[in-house]
Amino acid sequence: MSLLFKGRGNQAASQEKSAVLKLYFFVLTLFRHGVHSLGEMWRTPMASIMTILVLGLSLTLPTTLFVVVKNVQKVSSGFQEAAEISLFVKEEISEQETKTLVKRLGLYPEVESVNFISQAQALDEFKQISGFGQALDYLEENPLPSVVLVTPTKRHRGAESAQLLLEKLESEREIEFGKLDIEWLERLNALLGLLKESVFTVGVLLLSAVVLIIGNTIRLSIMDKKEEIQVLKLVGATNTFIHTPFLWTGIWYGIVGGLVAFICVTLMLWWLESAVSLVVGVYQSSFVLEGLNLSELMFLLWLAILLGFIGSYLSVRKYIREIEPEKV
Amino acid sequence: MAIASAFFGLDMIKFDQVSKTYPGGHMALEKVSFELGRGELAFLTGHSGAGKSTLLKLISLMERPSAGKVSINDVDLNSISNRQVPFVRRDIGIIFQNHRLLERYNVFDNVALPLVIEGTHRKHITKRVNAALDKVGLLDKVKCQPSTLSGGEQQRVGIARAIVNSPPLLLADEPTGNLDPELSMEILSLFEDFNRHGTSVLIATHDLGLIARMKYRSLTLEHGRMLQDPLAIDPLKDDFLGGHA
Numbered sequence: 263m264s265l266l267f268k269g270r271g272n273q274a275a276s277q278e279k280s281a282v283l284k285l286y287f288f289v290l291t292l293f294r295h296g297v298h299s300l301g302e303m304w305r306t307p308m309a310s311i312m313t314i315l316v317l318g319l320s321l322t323l324p325t326t327l328f329v330v331v332k333n334v335q336k337v338s339s340g341f342q343e344a345a346e347i348s349l350f351v352k353e354e355i356s357e358q359e360t361k362t363l364v365k366r367l368g369l370y371p372e373v374e375s376v377n378f379i380s381q382a383q384a385l386d387e388f389k390q391i392s393g394f395g396q397a398l399d400y401l402e403e404n405p406l407p408s409v410v411l412v413t414p415t416k417r418h419r420g421a422e423s424a425q426l427l428l429e430k431l432e433s434e435r436e437i438e439f440g441k442l443d444i445e446w447l448e449r450l451n452a453l454l455g456l457l458k459e460s461v462f463t464v465g466v467l468l469l470s471a472v473v474l475i476i477g478n479t480i481r482l483s484i485m486d487k488k489e490e491i492q493v494l495k496l497v498g499a500t501n502t503f504i505h506t507p508f509l510w511t512g513i514w515y516g517i518v519g520g521l522v523a524f525i526c527v528t529l530m531l532w533w534l535e536s537a538v539s540l541v542v543g544v545y546q547s548s549f550v551l552e553g554l555n556l557s558e559l560m561f562l563l564w565l566a567i568l569l570g571f572i573g574s575y576l577s578v579r580k581y582i583r584e585i586e587p588e589k590v
Numbered sequence: 591m592a593i594a595s596a597f598f599g600l601d602m603i604k605f606d607q608v609s610k611t612y613p614g615g616h617m618a619l620e621k622v623s624f625e626l627g628r629g630e631l632a633f634l635t636g637h638s639g640a641g642k643s644t645l646l647k648l649i650s651l652m653e654r655p656s657a658g659k660v661s662i663n664d665v666d667l668n669s670i671s672n673r674q675v676p677f678v679r680r681d682i683g684i685i686f687q688n689h690r691l692l693e694r695y696n697v698f699d700n701v702a703l704p705l706v707i708e709g710t711h712r713k714h715i716t717k718r719v720n721a722a723l724d725k726v727g728l729l730d731k732v733k734c735q736p737s738t739l740s741g742g743e744q745q746r747v748g749i750a751r752a753i754v755n756s757p758p759l760l761l762a763d764e765p766t767g768n769l770d771p772e773l774s775m776e777i778l779s780l781f782e783d784f785n786r787h788g789t790s791v792l793i794a795t796h797d798l799g800l801i802a803r804m805k806y807r808s809l810t811l812e813h814g815r816m817l818q819d820p821l822a823i824d825p826l827k828d829d830f831l832g833g834h835a
Binding site: 264265266267270287291489490492493494495496497498499500501503586587 | 650652662663665670674676677678679680681684690692694703704707708709751758
């Protein structure tokens, strides 16, 4: 061990150790530092709690946005594949002709199923959904056309192929015009894309804030322990030895901040649940608000740990180097 | 010790035409050359600003010389990289005028610091810390906080920290600066005791009265130059130099 005095290593504490034992002691020291720095945070609870809360909130926002995107995606994925083509039948076409049309359409290789909604059926449905009810009885004649609902096969459900199919179907003699429910799908997709993009941007900004917050906290802690660092350097501590506790502190901040964010998001979801179920009730769909699953929680924690490490590493690199014992 | 040193022909510390100029242009040391033999105890004196601190800083690698060569145990310190500096410092026990204890820790933890840094096993740490505190006569203060101790006691804790890993070389910068003569003598007799066990000791002090009472060599700095002190003719000195002649 000793650079200047050969053989002093034996006399000093570092007796000959095998590589495995050395590794064991290295890991042991690492853990000891970890526990120690946790204890340190415990001893200054106010400062630690403030920092942790700021970190937790900074992590909560991107996590919430992520949960929102996830749920919106879940809702919209129900629509993505159900591209349905509505074909409006010309008024002058008789019922018999319509029936043959339905059969003919069913034979298309691109078509999976055909569903016919007669004028009367359409009116009934409209009465039920719209709530106009009896008001519609005053109409002299049914204003609604007969509709043929065509569901394309899986291969033809994409935006482009469905458009081609629509053109083909529109060329049928009996069809007035067709409508592909694709525009709103495209809009939804564009909106979703925008949402994802903004979540990403906001996320990057907030995560950088986390790095800076941790970096600054560690910087203050380094300044606070300036004298201690000087003494450590004087009695022969390596930079690794001096850096490790601060890096651990950053990591602990990350872990606890990540947990705070998780708790915040869970509480928020719990709070929102009743509101969501109200909305879901209106839309008559079965939708359950989804929170973070285990792997996402793990990812959040790892990310927080990584950010904590980066933040503290940046501070440690910059500021501990500057602290040199200037006076003997 | 003197015989051993002469036999091996090794100096503990050797300065060879060492100059140090600080960035501002202030020349703190100018072509200083001297040797401290193995197992020797010597004083380093001079007015404040004469370069004593700079000289000690060059030995403990807090500063690097602008010119010349500093060696410890015949190892050229210019060949030591910044990364290796901590390992060099582990071979040097340093004692400061203001003792530099960490207020957050108790006496035991303060003294244990150099051992913890080296990764010593806990079992050995307890044993050696107790031994070091026993040597300075503070075994009963193990659990105390440094701030509750008197100045002399704090200084002795600092000494215990410096010797806990039995370094071959001890440097002390004004170790008696804040103490009354009686306590100063006590501290000095501690250094003598370590020296008797083979440790080389270099003590920087401006307390000339103290030096006069002891029969050790003294190196005098004046305006960055080394003077020979005619008062301190050490009968052993010839032996030390003789090894190289």
